[in-house]
Amino acid sequence: MAQLQLDPTERFLRAARGEPVDRAPVWLMRQAGRYLAEYRAVRDGLSFLDFCRDVEKSVEVSLQPLELVGSEAVIVFSDIFVPVPGMGVELDFAPGPVVADPIRSAAQVDRLVVPDLRESVPYVFEILRTLRAELEGLRIPLLGFAGAPFTLAAYLVEGRGSRDFAQLRRMMREAPDILRALLAKLTELVVAHLEAQVEAGAQAVQLFDTWAGLLTPSEYREWVLPAHREIAAKLPRAQAPLILYVKGSSHLLDLTLESGADVVSVDWRVDLADAARRAAGRVSLQGNLDPGLLFAPPELIAERVGEIKAAGRAARGHILNLGHGVLPGTPVEGVRAFTQAARSAAGDAP
Ligand code: CP3
Secondary structure, eight states: OTTOOOOHHHHHHHHHHTOOOSSOOBOOTTOSSTTOHHHHHHHTTOOHHHHHHOHHHHHHHHHHHHHHHOOSSEEOSOOTTTTSGGGTOOEEESSSEEESSOOOSHHHHHHOOOOOHHHHSHHHHHHHHHHHHHHHTTTOOEEEEEEOHHHHHHHHHHSBOOSSOHHHHHHHHHOHHHHHHHHHHHHHHHHHHHHHHHHTTOSEEEEEETTGGGSOHHHHHHHTHHHHHHHHHHSOTTTSOEEEEETTOGGGHHHHTTSOOSEEEOOTTSOHHHHHHHHTTSSEEEEEEOGGGGGSOHHHHHHHHHHHHHHHTTSSSEEEEESSOOOTTOOHHHHHHHHHHHHSSTTSOO
16 A cells, blocks of 8 residues: 555545545645635735635635645635525625524525526636646645535524524424425535536535534434435535535534545544444545644644544545634644644554
């Protein structure tokens, strides 16, 4: 295995599919963003949504993590809420998404449309096509993404970010039909969005279900798993593998492994060796350094990365990443220490 010579795209796709690789590839969730002075310089003065619509600037910040922090994959710069205004929802970023008129009634859900994304957000696909042309020669893989229906619904119902999304959970109990109808429309949106991203050049796609970890296993089985399975079944996964991320999901791990995704991205509270055992060769794993550890000295980061790599070897395939996105204020040196340790031989197969 050690003599395999893989370029970064082959390494990434093989790890995602559970084929032999020389070592685990590395990238970071939320790798472009506020922790980079270079990101803030390009963003300067623009509203977040205008920034996402600016093809040249979005291409530039998508590429920044390659050189600045040594990532081995590029995720398109956008946001999970970029396709949502096209459904007829008025929203803004402050800095997280804020919905003008939170969705609480059946009439509001009925009025939502699933737009033709190539018309409502053409810039997303232009950014992807431009990135793919830039990355082809470097053989760096390009990732697309979407927010999962439950997480999108969480913000749409609550109106903004929240610690416990009480309104959403109340809707689960008191108006389940409204929530079901909302999730169905969002599932349609997500499938269309990810399909169009693959067509525009994304070589893998990640589904972010940040808030599904709020649920009990039986609630998750009812409200979340069916959408994941539908999305996995409808996407062209032979062309672009699907990665699923659910934050705070150690109590849901067995259910995330049943999603139909090719890769399950686990947060830092999950024991990676245990996850590998439970995955039992069915899916690859991604993760799972505590993003808070990037504030630690480089030696400590390297030590922990070595442990994660060793644990990841028991999985069908392993993609090194954090257990959640890079935190604002993270020192760039910590991020570099992470990718450097990932690229070094420590923890690799002998
Ligand atoms: O990973 C990347 O670098 C690609 C771009 C990306 C962004 N958001 C850019 C962004 C991705 C993959 C996301 C996903 C996202 N957005 C999620 C799921 C993943 C997660 O982190 O849990 C969620 C829940 C959102 C919604 C969202 N957008 C929030 C809560 C916020 C504000 C706080 C924050 O996390 O920064 C945003 C704004 C946002 N999206 C910024 C960026 C770089 C910050 C904008 C700025 O002020 O410059």
